[in-house]
Amino acid sequence: VLITLGLVVPNAAAAVPQTVINGLLHKAERAGSVKSVEAVETTLINARTARGSDQTAAGSPPATSQMVDLVVMHGQFVESDVPIPQGAKPPTGTIMAFTVRAGTQELDDLYVGDRAPTLAGLGAVQTETITQPAAITSRVRHVTARTSKLRRHTKARTATWSNNCKAAEGHHCYAIAYWPMSGGEQVQGTQAQIITTNMNVPEPSYQFVTNEVWTVFLVSGYWVESGQITGRGEGNCCTLFFFSAVNNGAGFEYRKGWQVTPNTWNNYGQKWVGGSTWCVTVGPHWEQQPMCYAGLPAYSKELQTGAEAFTETEPTNSGSVLPNAQFTNGYYYNWNKAFWFKNEHMCISGYPPGYPGDISFGTC
Amino acid sequence: MTMRRNIRILLATVVTLVALYPVSGAAATKSCRGPRLVGLTLTAARSAARRAGCQLTLRGAAVGNPAVQTIRWQAQTSRRTRKIIVWLSPLCATPVNLGGPPGEPLHTRGQSELITGLYVVGGPLVQRSAPSCRRLEGTPGAGRVTVADAAGGIVAVRYIAKGHLVAIPLSPGIYTLTGVFTEAAIDGEHATVRESVAISVATTVRQDINLSVP
Numbered sequence: 001v002l003i004t005l006g007l008v009v010p011n012a013a014a015a016v017p018q019t020v021i022n023g024l025l026h027k028a029e030r031a032g033s034v035k036s037v038e039a040v041e042t043t044l045i046n047a048r049t050a051r052g053s054d055q056t057a058a059g060s061p062p063a064t065s066q067m068v069d070l071v072v073m074h075g076q077f078v079e080s081d082v083p084i085p086q087g088a089k090p091p092t093g094t095i096m097a098f099t100v101r102a103g104t105q106e107l108d109d110l111y112v113g114d115r116a117p118t119l120a121g122l123g124a125v126q127t128e129t130i131t132q133p134a135a136i137t138s139r140v141r142h143v144t145a146r147t148s149k150l151r152r153h154t155k156a157r158t159a160t161w162s163n164n165c166k167a168a169e170g171h172h173c174y175a176i177a178y179w180p181m182s183g184g185e186q187v188q189g190t191q192a193q194i195i196t197t198n199m200n201v202p203e204p205s206y207q208f209v210t211n212e213v214w215t216v217f218l219v220s221g222y223w224v225e226s227g228q229i230t231g232r233g234e235g236n237c238c239t240l241f242f243f244s245a246v247n248n249g250a251g252f253e254y255r256k257g258w259q260v261t262p263n264t265w266n267n268y269g270q271k272w273v274g275g276s277t278w279c280v281t282v283g284p285h286w287e288q289q290p291m292c293y294a295g296l297p298a299y300s301k302e303l304q305t306g307a308e309a310f311t312e313t314e315p316t317n318s319g320s321v322l323p324n325a326q327f328t329n330g331y332y333y334n335w336n337k338a339f340w341f342k343n344e345h346m347c348i349s350g351y352p353p354g355y356p357g358d359i360s361f362g363t364c
Numbered sequence: 365m366t367m368r369r370n371i372r373i374l375l376a377t378v379v380t381l382v383a384l385y386p387v388s389g390a391a392a393t394k395s396c397r398g399p400r401l402v403g404l405t406l407t408a409a410r411s412a413a414r415r416a417g418c419q420l421t422l423r424g425a426a427v428g429n430p431a432v433q434t435i436r437w438q439a440q441t442s443r444r445t446r447k448i449i450v451w452l453s454p455l456c457a458t459p460v461n462l463g464g465p466p467g468e469p470l471h472t473r474g475q476s477e478l479i480t481g482l483y484v485v486g487g488p489l490v491q492r493s494a495p496s497c498r499r500l501e502g503t504p505g506a507g508r509v510t511v512a513d514a515a516g517g518i519v520a521v522r523y524i525a526k527g528h529l530v531a532i533p534l535s536p537g538i539y540t541l542t543g544v545f546t547e548a549a550i551d552g553e554h555a556t557v558r559e560s561v562a563i564s565v566a567t568t569v570r571q572d573i574n575l576s577v578p
Contacts (some may be wrong), residue, residue: 171485216488254548
């Protein structure tokens with residue numbers, strides 16, 4: 001027994017790495033419940049002295065100056081992960097103490113019992129109380145996003161109103177016209193006249209329906225959009241608001257605008273104004289630029305317009321849109337061509353006289 | 365006489381070989397070498413098959429957009445028939461930004477913990493190709509997740525880097541998750557979304573926090 005040896009107090013500033021504590025907490029949790037943790041970095045000889053271990057008395061003297069992390073868990077433990085004689089009970093107790101070699105993190109000793117080592121005087125003791133019912137407040141394990149192999153569990157609240165609007169598709173439904181440009185086709189702006197003749201969002205606190213126009217930058221996955229929206233926590237079931245949003249290198253940004261009168265043709269658009277900046281345009285001649293967003297390419301190769309819905313139950317919406325595009329010569333023309341897409345329970349039809357992209361949209 | 369007959373046979377043989385040579389040469393250039401097509405779009409696969417002198421036989425999903433849909437699997441090429449049978453992945457129409465895996469919360473046996481991430485979901489429509497549209501997942505963003513117990517006490521706060529999830533050990537119980545998206549702003553403020561989750565004994569729960577946007 002080495003209790004006659006003097007304690008060597010290590011550098012008080014030394015601390016047990018959080019990763020070490022986290023790993024040992026993980027192990028302790030599997031053996032029981034943890035109420036608190038104490039940890040100190042000290043020498044191996046001091047750690048054994050503190051725990052009253054007599055291992056060195058029976059064997060060859062270890063490198064007593066070896067630095068170790070002594071981590072003591074307080075709680076209730078049953079250590080069944082150790083070899084024990086047949087018929088014997090696994091060690092139990094209110095203390096689970098680990099002695100880990102600093103640096104290599106090699107486990108030098110594991111103790112389970114009721115005798116708590118005295119850490120005072122060994123160095124700077126780190127203490128942590130584990131709040132119940134939450135188990136571990138300090139454990140962080142970042143894991144790279146991956147395809148989950150977790151077993152699927154039925155979710156009660158996934159009531160959807162369209163087969164194609166399940167959670168797998170983000171609950172977003174569309175009735176849109178889009179122009180996927182090919183070859184040398186590209187645009188530097190778009191203008192659209194949009195009218196909403198009917199709008200009712202059942203749960204407007206967070207769900208929404210939009211009638212809008214998008215400029216899409218497919219290669220980067222960025223876009224800029226503007227139009228009118230109901231829901232998303234603004235107004236009631238049926239009030240329309242102007243909105244614009246962008247998704248660029250800085251992330252997503254949404255801005256709510258003014259209230260919009262239904263059953264009127266309103267002008268919305270986006271245009272490149274130089275550099276990496278696109279501005280949202282409104283007004284009788286799309287002459288106003290209430291918002292501008294940077295971090296976007298100069299040209300776009302896809303325009304979209306129509307309705308987007310994010311609701312758990314079927315909303316009511318109908319409207320029309322007449323879009324055009326600003327070509328790279330600066331002039332505005334009709335779209336060269338348009339394709340349509342709609343989810344179930346969404347409808348789309350051509351708006352006379354039927355230039356590409358001129359559509360009526362809505363739910364049905 | 366015999367000599368003349370031998371010469372005639374020799375000439376006939378030569379003529380036959382000369383006549384056959386171009387045919388066999390053409391067959392060689394048009395033989396199907398079985399290019400690897402898995403992962404290519406249908407448009408690219410058709411070109412590659414044509415260059416290799418092979419014919420494509422399509423199986424699997426219906427052709428919606430050959431410039432987007434990809435080949436998910438191909439059968440071994442028959443040099444004799446010059447046909448390559450390929451299976452086409454379906455065309456998936458989704459928002460540009462996708463959320464976490466479908467069907468959350470997902471439960472699996474293990475230690476009692478929560479796995480969560482922050483997803484911005486929505487945007488314009490985009491067409492993708494994948495073996496299963498339902499299994500498409502987005503990329504989680506950066507932010508902060510706060511876990512509160514049923515009494516409202518904060519039991520964990522975690523910062524998440526872009527592209528990562530976080531695992532938070534929790535005792536069995538019901539919790540409220542509050543996600544603050546550092547890369548998503550609503551009217552100038554970081555977007556905040558709340559979600560509830562129940563943690564059972566010896567169960568790992570995957571429950572992400574989705575911010576749905578237009």
